[in-house]
Amino acid sequence: MRRYPRFSLFCRLLLGGVWPVLAGCAKPTSEVVVYTSVDQVFAEPVLRDFEKQTGITVRPVFDTEETKSTGVVNRLIAEAANPQADVFWSGDPLRADLLKQRGITTAYASPAGADIKPIFKDPAGHWTGFSARARVLLVNTDKLKPAEWPTSILDLAKPRYRDQVAIANPLFGTTSFHVAALFAQLGEVKTRQFLSDLRRNGVEVAASNGDVKKRVVQGEVTMGLTDSDDANEARKDGAPVQVVFLDQQGFGNLIVPNTVSLLKGSPHPDNGKKLIDYLLSRETEAKLARSCAQMPLHAGVAVPATVPSLDKIVPLAVDYGTTARLLETHKTYLKQWAESR
Template identity: 45%
Template sequence: MRRKTVLKCLAILLIMTLPSVLCSSITEAKENGQVVVYTALDQVYSEPVLKRFEKKTGIKVKAIYDIEATKTIGLVNRIIAEKSRPRCDVFWNNEVVNTIRLKNKGLLEPYASPQARYFPELFRDEDGYWCGFAARARVIVYNTRLLRGRQKPRSIKDFLDRRWKNQTCMALPLFGTTATQATALFEVWGHERALAFFRNLKKNGVDLVDGNSVVRDRVADGTYMWGLTDTDDVYSGTKRGLPIDMLLPDQDGIGTLLIPNTVSLIRNAPHASAAKKLIDFLLSEESEKMLARSGSGQIPLRPGLKPVSGIPSLEEIRPMKVDNEDLARLMEDVLSLLDKELM
């Protein structure tokens, strides 16, 4: 009799708890089945990495890519607009400052990925809000035919040299890595000197074009002798046989700006469990190797991993010393100011 009573009680308990267990399992399965990532890294380079993640995990990735001219800023504004009802799970940014801006707006969730410990402290948030990987450097790209046997530029200050008047270009410094560099100059040089620099760009005929790849192409086709872009743009161009090469600017001065990709978890992400798995994968050695060996030639940040031939290693670069948290606080005001000055 006692045994029947116990069994009956267990049966009732099972009936009462089964719906919640099933509901939890269904929810977890649904959450783990897909992940939404917004990525500012060019689709041609980021998509193979995301496809590899899909193949390894079975988790479907829905990726939203930005366009070249509004790189990063467009996705950041979208995340801000969606804050009351997030649609994005993971933000894969191609720089760091706008990631910190999202953190400061309370739109990121800390996540201590087990992979993060392999990266230098300089490239990760101490509270786990973001982690950097696979960096690029801001470099001078020049036409090897036009500058053969001629003195080459060595500093971004050479944009103001009259001998280069109407012969240079850079991306409009309101978006992407060029916006990051513009903000860095305001921090390193101070407000007055940096503002004077950007005002004098126009006076010396520096063309402000729609993106870093456009800079590369205009230099390669001889429209301009040299410009400012990212290592990945130059590397991809040289692989295609374009008559271009790169120089690290300001190695005897303020240094060369080094910009990592960053990955972060969106607060209240709809698919948080799957998002963390994607973050772990993006920070893995496999992912950094893929990005280094891809057409973008990203610079690995994990100690012991080397870049491909033609790309400088971390040890070869004297980096510009900047405080990323300060850049995040400065950026909105700097870009607003430059928008008025340059547009």
């Protein structure tokens, strides 16, 4: 009978018998990594509720207010060969489409988003929209009477509003989406002319949409372009402000849905899909309507009276793929515009 040295027998028992048992007892990692450009104060409670319901640990990475959208997007691009995130929760569709164009996301058709209108989805399934905001003009009512309010974004460059308007840096966040959408809608010549006129008219370039809101509330400027959730915060605080949806008799007002995407080669794809399903649920849309006045894309979601209805807003028609490409090709110009005086 063949004999094994004691050490060899111990090793065989350990490697062939005991170790598989121990490995089988090891608890698998149950987590999901999400990168998001959505304000932490609104995104974090949603993610914590997902944790409570599923037992899956969420490891979020948030953007800063000043580099909104670009920070996590650049990180995802840098990590493309070795993905660290499972899900990208974007505050607008442009970054999601940009990542799709770079081959960084993969298709996932969540059953939770089945009844969301096709206009708010990528045709190839790389991202799905939910809970929309609108780009709005926030007006200080102590400084301007309703009869004098602009009705078109193009009005902001008129001499009568000289030194009265603020806009966030167009390199970042929803402002960059807004400007790129104007390039798509109006064309190169008209959009550049509008931006040049706006500069000559003394527009103030703020650090963020929140900064625009602050300047309007404090009366530093009469009005400013911002997001509807920022405007809602100002109104909740009792500030003397009103919201104007622009170009309702023309090309329409920009609507900005959140989007969610699954990253290609992500470390926890199954948990990523579960998080996507949760974000696209009616439950999440109702939470975001209550916390920051975002407009549900599902029909029949109960919302507070302060949340505007998408059915009552004439939207700007957007080709997201084209608009994403225009944003990329105009970055140098927009940087020069933002730094000019």
